Amino acid sequence: LFKYSILLYNKYIQLFQKKFYGDECLLDVGAGDGMFLEFVSAVSDFKLSAMEFSNKSEVFIKSIVGEVDFYNQAISKTNFGNKSFKIITLWGVIEHMSTPLEELSKCKSILDKDGRILALVPNFYSRALKIFGINTPTINPRSHLHYFSYNSFEKLAQNSGFEIDEYY
Numbered sequence: 001l002f003k004y005s006i007l008l009y010n011k012y013i014q015l016f017q018k019k020f021y022g023d024e025c026l027l028d029v030g031a032g033d034g035m036f037l038e039f040v041s042a043v044s045d046f047k048l049s050a051m052e053f054s055n056k057s058e059v060f061i062k063s064i065v066g067e068v069d070f071y072n073q074a075i076s077k078t079n080f081g082n083k084s085f086k087i088i089t090l091w092g093v094i095e096h097m098s099t100p101l102e103e104l105s106k107c108k109s110i111l112d113k114d115g116r117i118l119a120l121v122p123n124f125y126s127r128a129l130k131i132f133g134i135n136t137p138t139i140n141p142r143s144h145l146h147y148f149s150y151n152s153f154e155k156l157a158q159n160s161g162f163e164i165d166e167y168y
Helices: 002-019 035-043 058-065 100-110 127-135 150-159
Strands: 025-029 047-051 085-091 111-120
Touching (some): 002 111, 035 058, 085 100, 100 111, 100 150
Parallel strands (some): 085 111
């Protein structure tokens, strides 16, 4: 799992590094254990910010992004002031949000005009679900409030002001 995560993170960081130069601001929403931020910190010059509710990893994440760039409330409730971001990542987060439209709409308001959002979202019609059925690891009814198909995610993106560039 660790190796898979590193390869996945590297794939997308390389894409961002081709599109953006220098010390662009990146906000990781739902930073979890901080592994993605630790990786990005090691391989890029992005200025990092993080949003995470769990107290378990707060100290570690703050050691990477600093106290002032750590947020511990919903995006829609956070006052970012004049701060904006070139990149916002949501690694397996949207399906946990009680109000994903509201949260993505706020993301739109804090994203630079030419910025990008990367969202990893379990797909209810994925190949994994077809193979593993109810045992698919991404199907977690205890914590996932929403499941998305391509169509439903496309609609969510459009309603929050985004256009999907690519599916990976």
